[in-house]
Amino acid sequence: MSAFEETSLSINGADFRVWTAGTGPKLGVLAGFGGLLQWPPFLVRLAKTRTVIVPSLPGFPGGGGRAHVDLDSVLDWLLLVREILNGCALTGEDLLGISLGAALAGDVTAVWPHKTKRLVLVSPLGICIDGNPMADPWGVTPQDLPALLCSNPQTLEAHQKMPEGGDDLEWEVSQIRANEAAARLLWPTGDTGLGKRIGRIFCDTLIVWGAEDKVVPPDYHPIYKNGPKGTVSERMIEGAGHQVDFDRPEQLANAINEFLG
Amino acid sequence: MKLMWFHLMPYTELPEDFREENPGIWVDINSRLFDPERAHHMYNDFMDELEFAATCGFDAICVNEHHSNGYGLMPSPNLIASTLARRTSDTMICIMGNSLALYNPPTRVAEEMAMIDCISGGRLIAGFPVGTPMDTCYAYGQNPSMLRDRYYEAHDLVKRAWTEREVFSFNGRYNQLRYVNIWPHPVQKPHPPIWIPGGGSVETWQWCAEMDYVYCYLSYFGYKIGLNTMRGFWNEMEQLGKEPNPYRAGFLQFVGVAESREEAMRLYKEPAEYFYGRCLHIDPRYAQPPGYTTEATIRARVEGQVATAAKKATARGKTATQIEDIIDQGYIIIGSPDEVAEQLRHAATEMNVGHLMMLCQFGNMSKQLAAYNTRMFAEKVMPQVSDMFDDKWEDHWWPTPIPAAERAVPNSALDGSLAEAAE
Numbered sequence: 001m002s003a004f005e006e007t008s009l010s011i012n013g014a015d016f017r018v019w020t021a022g023t024g025p026k027l028g029v030l031a032g033f034g035g036l037l038q039w040p041p042f043l044v045r046l047a048k049t050r051t052v053i054v055p056s057l058p059g060f061p062g063g064g065g066r067a068h069v070d071l072d073s074v075l076d077w078l079l080l081v082r083e084i085l086n087g088c089a090l091t092g093e094d095l096l097g098i099s100l101g102a103a104l105a106g107d108v109t110a111v112w113p114h115k116t117k118r119l120v121l122v123s124p125l126g127i128c129i130d131g132n133p134m135a136d137p138w139g140v141t142p143q144d145l146p147a148l149l150c151s152n153p154q155t156l157e158a159h160q161k162m163p164e165g166g167d168d169l170e171w172e173v174s175q176i177r178a179n180e181a182a183a184r185l186l187w188p189t190g191d192t193g194l195g196k197r198i199g200r201i202f203c204d205t206l207i208v209w210g211a212e213d214k215v216v217p218p219d220y221h222p223i224y225k226n227g228p229k230g231t232v233s234e235r236m237i238e239g240a241g242h243q244v245d246f247d248r249p250e251q252l253a254n255a256i257n258e259f260l261g
Numbered sequence: 262m263k264l265m266w267f268h269l270m271p272y273t274e275l276p277e278d279f280r281e282e283n284p285g286i287w288v289d290i291n292s293r294l295f296d297p298e299r300a301h302h303m304y305n306d307f308m309d310e311l312e313f314a315a316t317c318g319f320d321a322i323c324v325n326e327h328h329s330n331g332y333g334l335m336p337s338p339n340l341i342a343s344t345l346a347r348r349t350s351d352t353m354i355c356i357m358g359n360s361l362a363l364y365n366p367p368t369r370v371a372e373e374m375a376m377i378d379c380i381s382g383g384r385l386i387a388g389f390p391v392g393t394p395m396d397t398c399y400a401y402g403q404n405p406s407m408l409r410d411r412y413y414e415a416h417d418l419v420k421r422a423w424t425e426r427e428v429f430s431f432n433g434r435y436n437q438l439r440y441v442n443i444w445p446h447p448v449q450k451p452h453p454p455i456w457i458p459g460g461g462s463v464e465t466w467q468w469c470a471e472m473d474y475v476y477c478y479l480s481y482f483g484y485k486i487g488l489n490t491m492r493g494f495w496n497e498m499e500q501l502g503k504e505p506n507p508y509r510a511g512f513l514q515f516v517g518v519a520e521s522r523e524e525a526m527r528l529y530k531e532p533a534e535y536f537y538g539r540c541l542h543i544d545p546r547y548a549q550p551p552g553y554t555t556e557a558t559i560r561a562r563v564e565g566q567v568a569t570a571a572k573k574a575t576a577r578g579k580t581a582t583q584i585e586d587i588i589d590q591g592y593i594i595i596g597s598p599d600e601v602a603e604q605l606r607h608a609a610t611e612m613n614v615g616h617l618m619m620l621c622q623f624g625n626m627s628k629q630l631a632a633y634n635t636r637m638f639a640e641k642v643m644p645q646v647s648d649m650f651d652d653k654w655e656d657h658w659w660p661t662p663i664p665a666a667e668r669a670v671p672n673s674a675l676d677g678s679l680a681e682a683a684e
Contacts, residue, residue, distance in 0.1 A: 066556075069406065072434065138550050139399075173556055180552035184406035187398075 004039050009087040016084055017062025019054040022047025028090035030101030032243050033149060035060025035178045040159060042249035049257050055084045059181025061174050068181040074192050077185055082108055094260055096120040098245055100182050103192050110197035119205040120256055123213055123242045124224055126194030134190040135215045138183055151212040151241035198227035205232045206259040210240030262649040266314035267323040267513055267618040270307045270334040273625040274299055275539045285544030286331040287395040306628040312348050313632055317639035321353035323618055326360055328400035332540035339373045346381035347671045353660050354381055357458055358388020362408050363401050366436050367415035368443055371422040375447040383448035383662035389416060390458040398550045406552035411435050423452040454658045461490045462558045466497040475658045477511035484514060484608035485591030491612040507615030508656040515593040515620045518637040522596040530584040533593055535624030538582040545571035598641030605646050615650050
């Protein structure tokens, strides 16, 4: 699938990939745990009704090489993500984040409330209940990670499969690097401090969970639902694990479209 | 040749079905298996063994650091080393070592090691490992993406704390201290010799060369497998223009000595199978946190030892756990004194290693057998290998203690002399 345009943003000497596709109102998308290696089916569906703008996050595929190693604190992350969103002209548009991307989308909205119109958080991370943390994505072997993240791990494995003619070593390194970038932000318990700031989210917000999410325990659902000050709606997608975008792309796109109108 | 005696301090009473019933020896090992009253005896036995090795004439006795680990009961090797500093007089004390990134502030390491160097009269070797993923990232929660940078920064801070005599401020990326001024300072000047235990990372080799530190490969799999790593190290030294002084390197080797090979096989079968069957039951889930291994090392396709052990624990490979295989694969050098000496000379020559760290206690080996192995080695093997390299090379990386005649003689609370003096 090549129905998207690829551009690049240069920030502090690092180049960040930006994928854009579709028609309609703009929607910024911050991808999930391993970033995006290829244009996924979920975005194909979403691009039918939205202009989706998908910048790569630091350290993730297309995300400025090893740009994540300059980020020592959550503040460092948020400032860079804000700069990236600004560079994409996402300064008052709708914003969608998935998993790790939702932790960042929630936080940039909390810190710069006027720069997000409406917010969609899919399987959000960033908060930790003492004694009941998110599942440890680094406490499974890389081979077992897709089964932790997805109810249908083949969907993620297919996404991670190297295209014909690729460099297998560099392909492997890019995925390990993405995993490292995620660890840099979330190690060891997934607590970015979002819990302290979630009350600064004032816009209308949709929270989406996969009914078979093995990463975030259900005890977290009321925290995300009741935390923001704006109106919050919640959707549960049956048959989906943590990465709802890979497990149930159609249903997730429909839920988002219903919310955004 | 320097012959050093190394103790891992393994828990010796893991159940026979440990491998089948538990996911691994590390991180989430079942704490119900730990009996503190039995550990009371184990610790005292282990410390007796270390002290005994010192009396047998080993050049150094060595301790190391592990956390949440059933084969390494020394979360704080400094505690053990401090008692060894008092209970031994001439043997060097090698802490192999303190994982620098785990300490906040790292000046704690500078202080404790300086204390041990003072107490021992300058007999300390300071080992600074990055630490295994299990110890650092999982048991101690360090971020794998920041671990190495923290380690290098902590190293710089510790070294400055040891060597600078003026109060200084340190504004690092991870450590900010307005006042650095440790008391005490180490006896050895400019500081105790620094040794770096590491895997096969080219960056570590280059750093050791740049800093003029000893590189140590603490192998559980013997010299046959370690040879490749050591050849890589020496190739890198050659490229960097460093002379091939064998004292730049250290290597850990399991040994079992008896009157004959048959006797050795009989004596060491159980502890060897215990170590490789139960102690090296490493869960691969904790072997490779992202960011722990540098991208350069990944690209060089080099794998760390615990990752190898973990991989062997899965269907993808297999650690030898039966004595015949353990011997065949060279994990343990076993046999009569002459046989062991011959193999050690061969190993040391092939690897060009001047610091051999002997593991004479391993697995669930009893105190009596450990003492026998240690004595046999000291009396019958040591004389056959201790002359190696000394005709050609000088060990620039060995401690320089206060002369023996000027060192304090610890007073035993039991001998009554202090009580008499107080009269």
